[in-house]
Amino acid sequence: MLQKGKSVELPKAKNAMQNKAQGPEPLFVSVTADGKVYIESDKQPASPEQLVDAMKGAIAEGKRVMVKADVNTEYGAVRPVLDRASKAKLKGVQLAAEELKGK
Amino acid sequence: MGMDVGAKKGPRSDINITPLVDVVLVLLIIFMVLTPLMEKEIAVRVPEEPDQTQPVEPPPADLLQILFKVDEAGLFHVNNETLTDENAIDRLKVWYRAAKSKESTQGPPVIFFDADDKAKYARAMKGLDTIRDSSPGWTIGMMTEKLASAATGTEPTPPGGTPPSPGTTPAPTNPPQ
Numbered sequence: 001m002l003q004k005g006k007s008v009e010l011p012k013a014k015n016a017m018q019n020k021a022q023g024p025e026p027l028f029v030s031v032t033a034d035g036k037v038y039i040e041s042d043k044q045p046a047s048p049e050q051l052v053d054a055m056k057g058a059i060a061e062g063k064r065v066m067v068k069a070d071v072n073t074e075y076g077a078v079r080p081v082l083d084r085a086s087k088a089k090l091k092g093v094q095l096a097a098e099e100l101k102g103k
Numbered sequence: 104m105g106m107d108v109g110a111k112k113g114p115r116s117d118i119n120i121t122p123l124v125d126v127v128l129v130l131l132i133i134f135m136v137l138t139p140l141m142e143k144e145i146a147v148r149v150p151e152e153p154d155q156t157q158p159v160e161p162p163p164a165d166l167l168q169i170l171f172k173v174d175e176a177g178l179f180h181v182n183n184e185t186l187t188d189e190n191a192i193d194r195l196k197v198w199y200r201a202a203k204s205k206e207s208t209q210g211p212p213v214i215f216f217d218a219d220d221k222a223k224y225a226r227a228m229k230g231l232d233t234i235r236d237s238s239p240g241w242t243i244g245m246m247t248e249k250l251a252s253a254a255t256g257t258e259p260t261p262p263g264g265t266p267p268s269p270g271t272t273p274a275p276t277n278p279p280q
Contacts, residue, residue, distance in 0.1 A: 011228035011229075014236060015235035074221055085247075086149040086247045089151065093147060095231070099143045
C-alpha cells in the first residue's frame with residue numbers, strides 16, 4: 001500500500017486506531033526487516049545521532065514521531081529507536097500498524 | 104493559397120494528451136481518497152530522561168508495578184506470571200482491575216512493556232494489541248533499557264488474581280544514578 005517513509009510490512013493489530021488529531025505530518029522513522037533504521041525516505045540508514053537530531057527537530061516543529069517497524073524484524077532493532085526517542089525527550093511515539101479486519 | 108494547415112504531409116507528430124490528462128486526474132482523486140486511510144497506530148509512552156540535576160526519589164513502597172514481558176520464544180509474562188494466548192486477555196483484565204482499584208493513590212493504571220531483543224516484532228505488537236484488548240484504559244509505557252533478567256523471583260500469583268507484593272519487579276524506569 002501507499003506509505004510514507006520506507007516500504008515495510010506493517011504488523012497487524014486489532015486496536016490500532018486512526019489518529020484523528022489534526023496537526024503537521026509526523027516524522028516517519030522506519031525499521032526495515034534487516035534491522036536498519038531510516039528517517040523518512042532517506043536512502044542511507046540513519047546514525048543514532050542523526051536519529052536523535054531528527055526527533056529533536058520533530059519536537060521543535062510540534063510533530064509526532066511514527067515508528068514503522070517491519071513485522072519480520074526483531075524487537076532488538078526497535079528498542080534503540082525507542083531509547084533514542086527517550087533521549088530526545090519525546091513524550092511518546094506512535095507505532096504504525098495495519099488494522100486487522102473482522103472479529 | 105499558400106498556407107500549410109498540416110495533416111497533409113504524413114502523420115501528426117504531437118500526440119493527443121487529452122485522454123492522458125483525464126486518466127491522471129482520476130488517479131489523483133483515487134490517491135487523495137486513499138491516503139488518509141493508510142496509517143493506523145498504537146500510542147505508547149517512553150520514559151522521560153531523568154533530569155540529572157534533581158535527586159531522584161525512590162518510588163513509594165506500596166507502588167504496584169505491572170510489567171508485561173515478551174520473551175525470546177514470544178511468550179507473554181506479566182510480572183512473574185506466564186500467560187497463554189488464550190488467557191492473556193482475561194488475566195490482564197484482572198491486573199487492570201487491581202491497578203484501577205488503586206487509582207486514587209497511584210494514578211491511572213500503567214503497564215510497562217518490554218520484549219526480548221530476539222523476540223519477533225510481530226509478537227511484541229501482538230502483546231501490545233492484547234493489552235489494548237483487555238482494557239483501553241491502560242497507559243502503556245515502553246521500556247527502553249534492558250532489565251537484569253535474573254532480578255525477578257519466582258513468587259507465584261495467588262489464584263484470586265491479587266498481584267504479587269511490590270518490590271519483586273525491577274524498576275522499569277531509569278534507576279537513580
